[in-house]
Amino acid sequence: MNEILAEFLRGYTATNQWLAILPEILLALLALSLLAVEMASPKAARAQVGRVAFYGQLFILAVCLIGCFTGPATTGAEPLFSGMIEQSGTTQFMRVFFLLCSLFVSYLGGIYLERQPLARTEFHHLVLLVAAGMMLLVQSAHFVMLFVALETVTVAFYVLVAYGRNSVGSLEAGLKYLIMGALSSAILLFGIVLLYGVAGNPALAASSSDSLQYSALAEFISLHDGNLLVRLGALLVVAGICFKIGAVPFQIWVPDVYQGAPTPVTSFLAVASKAAGFVVLLQLVQGPFAGLGALLVPVLSIVAAVTILFGNCAAVVQGNLKRLMGLSGIAHAGYLLLGVIAVASGVAWAEGAVLFYLFTYLLGSFAVFAVMTFAAGTDDTDQQISHYQDFAKEQPFLGGVLAIGLGSLAGIPPLGGFIGKLFLFIAAFQAGLYGLLGVAILGVVISIYYYFGWIREAFFSHYNETVPTKTAILPSMRDRLLLGFLAAASLLLGLYPAALSLLP
């Protein structure tokens, strides 16, 4: 190999700093070692796998937090791996976010798997891979990296959704998610390819031979924001992401998949998958598509308005709780889109508001999904509102956590969800989205109806004498600690929002 070539290649590999993605590498290693642990240990000891996964993730979370606070100050975005990934304060926050999600999902998965005749190791393995994939996804600054990370996450999710092999609903959900996911990936990829093609055209100004890199693409798009192929490509990319976040014309898969998937997987889909989609959308809107605000703001505004109305109206008449959480999740995606639109129209601090909202959504959703996991019987897909009759009387602790979680999701004042919504709406107001703001407030009012319908079912006594057939598992001390943490954090963020230092 000649010297010049070697020198050149060295220049490319100089930024391959593997230590920068230490948490992801540790997660992947943990996932691999779980498989080894299962192979090596005797059958009786395999229940330990869940514990290994849980404590391993706790350790990685600690590593990640230490990296956040003691690592080199990440003021701006730092390009790593030849511009494949960029790290910033936002990505550090999201890494911790996804680790928290996978921790909760592992924990709830352990509870779910105890009741099902299913293999355990693979579940934890896939959850870890999804977490690592999402952490890379939000850090990616290059469409190749984005797509590979996204596909890793999606393929693992196909399996997780279909994990309940003994339930027809889970298999059906897996198939539906597979088809819709493949379709959305195809749309996203088509958009990426169009952008790659048009930005790599040497006849146009500012064309780049590495036109999938965000910064190169941003430079190109800022000069060619009227180009038809650019607009089409950007719209297709945004449409592909809208599939992931479940925004309205692409929400069709949400209720069925949420209902069929095992409850822990549903919570993972609802929180982590959605959050990843929103962070990617935020990065695109601020990065490569910054020059396309005139196109994206009206399109996203229509999508947001329809999403909020559809999600809330469809959730009102829903009796199945997993479908209800799915549909209300669509509505939450609508509120979050408000923040994205505000960012796209120039209110920069709205990014912090979106992240704050995502975090309160994590706390609220996992509180509710955890209670649902405890309260579910052996048939995971069939969880009706009516099963929660007199729930709070029999399980005062779980009832209390449920009330706090639902209250936070509905946006009731002393809880974190209220602050999240408040700041999103302030951001939308500053961006001048008055019509959209009206729709969102209407949506919140509708949402209070169905969230409190659930609370009423659980807390207030009934006149009809039907005896509830479900028997919830009694939470152990450790479960109580975890649930208590979720509820307390919701309350804390409501009373003292500065704890997250994301808001102005």
Added chain:
Amino acid sequence: MLDVLFYVFSAITLVTALLMVLSPNAVNGALCMILSFVGTAALFVLLEAYFIAVLQVLVYAGAVMVLFLFIIMLLNVEKGEGGGYLKDRISLAASIVGFALLAVLVAAAFGGGSHLPEPGLSAVVDNPVGANGGFEFSTAMKSFGYSLFSKYMLPFQVAGFLLLAGMIGVIVVSKKPDLGTDDDAPTEGQAPEPSNS
């Protein structure tokens, strides 16, 4: 000439892809898929990406599709409704096309003279060295190797985990649920709950 070829191969790819979806017979569908892959490979050749074209034929049209066909034929999927008289015509057309291809192959093999151009590694010296510099693309296999193991190292590694997730997925989904690892878990699958909604 290149334009015409592009349209021809694009048409082949699209039409056979459509036929694959519409075909009632699974074997026919798989065969149409092979044709579609071959059309894509031809498009790669037109783009002078010979290496990818060869991979496309070897891996997809070759290995993967042979597996598909094996499984379809072993599963003995019911044959869909097909027009009887159409079959003869299709066989006739297929054999004509096959013989024509054979003739072309023989002519190319013994006629000689028309080799594909030899790909070479472009000079990479002109490229800017640094994180955001573009990698000069050439069709030589070496160039793929350099890119894959320097610039695209991280996506390459992640792709490995993508395949691992797929493999684990196949095992999980195809395994019988009661082959589960635990002895203490309930053995029955789903206990239908009386719903009182």
